[in-house]
Amino acid sequence: MSDKLAPDPRLLVRERGLAGYVEDFRRRIAGGELGSIPVIIGMIIIAVVFEAQTGTFLSPRNLSNITVYIAGPGIMAVGIVLVLLLGEIDLSVGSMAGLSAAIWAVLSVSHGVNDLVAIGLAILAGAAVGTLHGFFFAKIGVPAFVVTLAGFLGWSGLQIWVMGDEGTINIPRDSLVRDFNNFYFSDIAAAYGLAAALSLGYLAALVFQERRRGAAGLPTRPLSEIILRVGLVAVAAFVTAYTLNQHRGLPLALVIFLAILLLADFMVRRTTYGRQIFAVGGNAEAARRAGINVERVRLTVFTIASALAALGGLFYAAQAGGASKSLGSGNLLMNVIAAAVIGGTSLFGGRGWVWSALLGTLVIQSITTGLNLMGMASEIQYMITGAVLLVAVVLDSVSRRTQRTAGRT
């Protein structure tokens, strides 16, 4: 690799034009950076197969439902992505989701606490639980998977205790949490407006960034690339908006999920804190020597992950129609972790991106929904989801190995 220097050693982004893209693409593949290519191919296959089998998979109604169903697991998966970036795992998010729903339901429904306050307290409970996990992991040095395994059991015990005599608590008609599942911005301007805002926002961010780079004398992306990127985002956004408007409009759940994704992505890629998460996940010792407070980063990431699990749990409860003693105890945990990995975030730490929470939950929810439409039993769904996770993990491991060897020339 050292011999094959580009003509200009300071070359940054890539050669201009199409050749540059091909070269960049080839280098990434050779270097083991598969990124989200497998998941996008997978999604196309899923869509084609299920549409051929059922004829209703691509209907606006079904697609719209999928965007609502992914919100709960997706928000939880954002937290898992952060934990995976650290090179750790959190096995307690499913129990935490159930506990959070129980806390909210008992406070709001049984004790008549203000809905927003109850939601806030449930999320706060999540943050407290995460801080506790983080404390044992980061300060005491107990492996994260053991701490959160204990949490997995302990918090679902607490969930049952909180629920008390009630087997399930149904969500009342006027509850805010019900809106997490049922509220749609039915004015078609809402979905289109959001699509336009996302596309224009992305365009503005890219143009602003390239201006600054140009002003600083750094190589910039060619205009063609900016147009291509913004074009792809705009097409995806407007097709989605159109589809949603064919059904009931823009779901509140999707808006909240997107807001969390955008925020988390900004935090991870643009802030010092995000940089610290990557550094700790890549090489904790190097991070420590660079003066990064490794314990603090670890602790806070677990706090955020559990708080997101608590919020996700409320969406999950909204879909289930209420809180129960067993909410979140099924395959939720596995699905959430699988989503993060399928979306392209490495299990080995330091590699990944927040949007894998969206891509991964889309894949898993599409499979679940498609199999449901086909009338497949849940045991088949489990096996297929398991197989997809295995494929994702194998890809992750193989790409990690190629990345290692690619460096040694």
Added chain:
Amino acid sequence: MTAAPVLALHGVSKRFGAVQALTDVDLEIRAGHVTALVGDNGAGKSTLIKTIAGVHPIDSGRITWKGQEVRIVKPHDAQELGIATVYQDLALCDNLDVVANLFLGRELRTAHILDQVAMEREARELLDTLSIRIPSVRIPVASLSGGQRQVVAIARALVGSPEVVILDEPTAALGVEQTAQVLDLVERLRDRGLGVVLISHNVADVRAVADDVAVLRLGRNNGVFRAAETSGEEIIAAITGATDNAVTRRSSRRERPRDAEPEQNTEPEQNTDAQGAEEEA
């Protein structure tokens, strides 16, 4: 040798439990000078640079920085003075790109938001002035070769504009081509007026770039040589103790028999050699 040293150690000693790792060690580091620190395994090289870097505070002796006595008891003290250390295990984050590694722990930012553009511009300027050639500053460090990684690790030490740079075995794991790359960089550091301490096992490397060669043996000074005027054999002889340098031999006659006793356990062979040499002399 005429300029006053930037950093000087006088009679530094360091003990770990029963092991007297350093005894009365002197060392002088000058601006625009490469001082090689050589010695056999266990001679105390790592311990010595860790005392300078603030990892292990000294037990006794004095450290002066530009003539002023200073205390270095934690890594931060060393950084404040302008001493940067590049450890053998590099301490890079493989998953981060070159720019991110260069600025790790001291990112340029407004509030908490990274200033990627400024960091990239400064990274390029730094790499340019050092004539460092890497395919792109935006690829993960994992995909660089061993030599390139070493060069990045050294460049990283320069981000804080230090005056003294300590390199711990920078060429240990590298091939011929890559070693040349790193040694070229060491020369450029010297040309920029930095004081460089180069720890090495490899006498050829040392003779290629060092101005002075300080030899440590069993935790003591065993002579300082002008690299240009000294043959490889003489340096090796000083390292192994086959022929002790005249000055240290005189002093060791007085001190060694008693002090060297505990070290005899850890390094029986070499001690026997040394005693043999002394008896011959």
